[in-house]
Amino acid sequence: MTRPEAFTQFKIKKDAKLAPLSTFKIGGVSEYLAIAETPEKFVDIAEWAKKNKIPLTIFAGGSNTVFPDGKLKGLVLRFFGGKISFQGKECVADGGVLLGEVVKKSIGRGLSGLETLSGIPGTVGGAVVGNAGAYGHSIAEIVKSVEIWDGKKKRWISKRECNFAYRQSVFKERQWLVLRIRLGFKAGNAAALRRISRHIIAIREKKYKPGIKCPGSFFKNVLVADVPRKSLERIDRSKIIDGKIPAGYLLESVGSKGMRVGGIEIASFHGNLFVNKGRAKAADVRKLANILRKKVYRKFGIMLEEEVRYI
Ligand SMILES: Cc1cc2nc3c(=O)[nH]c(=O)nc-3n(C[C@H](O)[C@H](O)[C@H](O)COP(=O)(O)OP(=O)(O)OC[C@H]3O[C@@H](n4cnc5c(N)ncnc54)[C@H](O)[C@@H]3O)c2cc1C
Structure with a gap:
């Protein structure tokens, strides 16, 4: 396999820190990182990775992404820029x-x-x-x-x-x-x-104070059309907006505000806002997400789905 170091046409960084590249400021390092500023470069690098059987991970602004702790194998390719x-x-x-x-x-x-x-x-x-x-x-x-x-x-x-x-x-x-x-x-x-x-x-x-370390809303709102009648009976109908049950309402009903696992805390003013208070890990995020998902399921019979993408 041709190693990325040998591929001089593009700038490829070794052991690049991922946390600074996401708004959540969480993550370890990627074995290799490349940034494509044009669609052509984006394709060229992806094509090259494919040809050389190098695992490829794509991201862009990093505002909806939870990078893993530890080392991510292969090439992380960011598409950032263009016209x-x-x-x-x-x-x-x-x-x-x-x-x-x-x-x-x-x-x-x-x-x-x-x-x-x-x-x-x-x-x-x-x-x-x-x-x-x-x-x-x-x-x-x-x-x-x-x-x-x-x-x-x-x-x-x-x-x-x-x-x-x-x-x-x-x-x-x-x-x-x-x-x-x-x-x-x-x-x-x-x-x-x-x-x-x-x-x-x-x-x-x-809601999103400048500098806040978060990925926006964490869980998706829930489409009323997808919810069984039994679950719907447990919902305060006045909370439904545009045919959706806000995830924030469900989470607040199970006491999410202010909950904390490791470096992750749920905002005191919004039940669906996961905030990195310092040195949070992806493991903290997943743990707290699972605790909350279970609580919501037990109370409402509704399984919340993440809006954020784990890499
Ligand atoms: C403070 C804050 C507020 C937010 N408010 C909202 C909101 O109101 N509404 C809302 O919908 N979202 C919101 N978000 C979430 C986020 O901003 C959006 O989802 C945004 O569109 C993600 O874009 P990104 O470039 O950062 O994607 P990334 O996080 O970099 O990537 C997200 C996913 O898209 C894929 N991807 C990205 N670019 C490409 C590409 N060119 N080709 C193939 N795959 C690609 C990645 O692989 C990844 O799976 C908010 C986030 C923050 C931090």
Whole structure:
């Protein structure tokens, strides 16, 4: 096997620390780390890893990721960077571009569609993988098509093929690389969109104080349609929002606020917010998540699913 050190075309770092690369600031080291700033590099490096049978782990902004403690074998490949080009009411963004940049640029052009996603960290690629959203809207609503690398070739797939659902997409099932995303906006008023965006960011900053070490909401909210009638009878109906039972409500009902395992603490003001208070480990995260999942299951008969991705 060709070792990454021998592959001089790309910068590959050995024994790279992972914690600083995620918003949760948790994780050990990766055997090898490479950063791709363009879709072409992203494919080239992934192709090379595949050819050389080197295990490959993909991430981007690191805002929805829990890296493991200890040493991660193989190559960790980050897609971070790229460009955006607008044409009329459409734009094509490289997957590694920050979502915030696309939000800002679209608002500046008076294009509506992403304003409610203001303040969500991470990249457009990461947002498409997890169908990120907020305030009743998600990125899927404006995705037109996605360029992928399927392990053999590059191709564009339609929105239908993305199988978007609540915080779900085909990209969570398949090992495809998300290279570029075509988004379609509606005409709007730049000043009005900017007001919405600023308002949302102000609300978000109250929950996510600058510098907080967290991966956003930890568990997914629960779709009412997926909940058995018996469980639904135990739910305070006034808590249901847009057909979903907030995970925060379920967790708070079992006393999650302020609970702590190792360096992980649940925020005192939000039951679904796992905060790294210092030297937290991925093992602490999993332990606390399992304790809470069991408590919620015992009380409501509902099995919570993580929104975050463990690597
Ligand atoms: C403070 C805070 C607030 C948040 N608020 C919200 C919110 O309101 N709504 C919401 O939906 N989320 C929220 N999140 C979670 C997170 O920001 C989103 O899920 C975001 O879209 C993740 O993007 P990322 O680039 O950081 O992905 P990463 O965490 O780097 O990766 C997430 C997953 O996507 C995969 N992936 C990433 N890029 C690619 C690619 N190009 N090709 C293939 N696979 C890829 C990775 O393999 C990984 O499995 C929040 C997070 C934080 C820290």
